[in-house]
Amino acid sequence: DAGITQSPRHKVTETGTPVTLRCHQTENHRYMYWYRQDPGHGLRLIHYSYGVKDTDKGEVSDGYSVSRSKTEDFLLTLESATSSQTSVYFCAISESRQTANEKLFFGSGTQLSVL
Amino acid sequence: KQEVTQIPAALSVPEGENLVLNCSFTDSAIYNLQWFRQDPGKGLTSLLLIQSSQREQTSGRLNASLDKSSGRSTLYIAASQPGDSATYLCAVNDDYKLSFGAGTTVTVRA
Numbered sequence: 001d002a003g004i005t006q007s008p009r010h011k012v013t014e015t016g017t018p019v020t021l022r023c024h025q026t027e028n029h030r031y032m033y034w035y036r037q038d039p040g041h042g043l044r045l046i047h048y049s050y051g052v053k054d055t056d057k058g059e060v061s062d063g064y065s066v067s068r069s070k071t072e073d074f075l076l077t078l079e080s081a082t083s084s085q086t087s088v089y090f091c092a093i094s095e096s097r098q099t100a101n102e103k104l105f106f107g108s109g110t111q112l113s114v115l
Numbered sequence: 116k117q118e119v120t121q122i123p124a125a126l127s128v129p130e131g132e133n134l135v136l137n138c139s140f141t142d143s144a145i146y147n148l149q150w151f152r153q154d155p156g157k158g159l160t161s162l163l164l165i166q167s168s169q170r171e172q173t174s175g176r177l178n179a180s181l182d183k184s185s186g187r188s189t190l191y192i193a194a195s196q197p198g199d200s201a202t203y204l205c206a207v208n209d210d211y212k213l214s215f216g217a218g219t220t221v222t223v224r225a
Binding site for chain 2: 033035044103108
């Protein structure tokens, strides 16, 4: 299994509070991604990173920010959590851009509940 | 915007039966298509990746086909076992990012 650790695994927080989720990899892969998974929606891309300090938005980036100060760490921050951000968050990594034969490897996920 | 659909959302079969899982997508200009397995409370594990130039890919009891022109992929699992019970998701790569279907949850009854 790819060396991807997400923390925390579970988090319960209140509306309006800031929340930071961490993804740590030991594979030295250049690309890192944050997805959210909701019933009936599959996985949707929030943000991704293509190198240290290089990030870009995905399809559902509103209300989220990210940072990558080191190759191995990719942080997802909810500045002011809302109930609509209750979801399971997955981190993924890939060695290079998603070209013809590049696979994506996933962490175990963080279950976030915003009350 | 790429739309990926998986029908049915859930499937229950007796042990030993062959499984057929369907995935359709709206934009045929893709780099590849991947099939993933997800167990409850766990992350996704890549099962098969089919490049856009390929028609099928096989791994053990799993075989995935790709018909780009019609926007379809099918995952076949031969001689299903209770351990195959999981949610199976397909994802297409069309712009260096993956678009996922919502998945098909499979239950194999012993």
